[in-house]
Amino acid sequence: MRWAFVIAILALTPTCIVLGQEQSTSRDQRSSVEQAIKQLDNERIRAQIGADAVALHRIYADDFIGVGPSGTVRTKAQVISDFTSGDLKFQSIVTDEVQVRVYENTAVETGLSTMSGQDKGKAVPRDTRFTRVWVKQEGRWRLVANHYSSRITQH
Numbered sequence: 001m002r003w004a005f006v007i008a009i010l011a012l013t014p015t016c017i018v019l020g021q022e023q024s025t026s027r028d029q030r031s032s033v034e035q036a037i038k039q040l041d042n043e044r045i046r047a048q049i050g051a052d053a054v055a056l057h058r059i060y061a062d063d064f065i066g067v068g069p070s071g072t073v074r075t076k077a078q079v080i081s082d083f084t085s086g087d088l089k090f091q092s093i094v095t096d097e098v099q100v101r102v103y104e105n106t107a108v109e110t111g112l113s114t115m116s117g118q119d120k121g122k123a124v125p126r127d128t129r130f131t132r133v134w135v136k137q138e139g140r141w142r143l144v145a146n147h148y149s150s151r152i153t154q155h
Helices: 002-049 053-059 076-085
Strands: 060-067 073-075 088-103 106-119 127-137 140-150
Touching (some): 002 053, 002 088, 002 127, 053 076, 053 140, 060 076
Parallel strands (some): 060 140
Antiparallel strands (some): 060 073, 088 106
């Protein structure tokens, strides 16, 4: 009986090691994607502040849809046009409490944003909460959706 138990343990050991390695690899890949998304989002912020149409075109997916705090909807073409024309201008964008959840070729990024800027001459909401959806297309992560909601400070 004791030998049967030892043989069963020895037979299962390679399986457990492989499963542990797969989980570790999966965790490492997830961490790598999280870092890539955070870096890409920082590039997006710099591109928005600098009205860099080339970078914005690379980062935003062709079918991008963005929803602002007032409910304004913008496509990729509208976003790029608004930044390059100066209609939408940011002096600063700071993110905080950023979390990235990865689902194979999709990543959902959430967090807080503190922004200073103007949208067609009106101040943009300063304190917002955001959700961004990134999809890996043709080997590159692209922003497909973005939604901002105004944060209301409670006292």
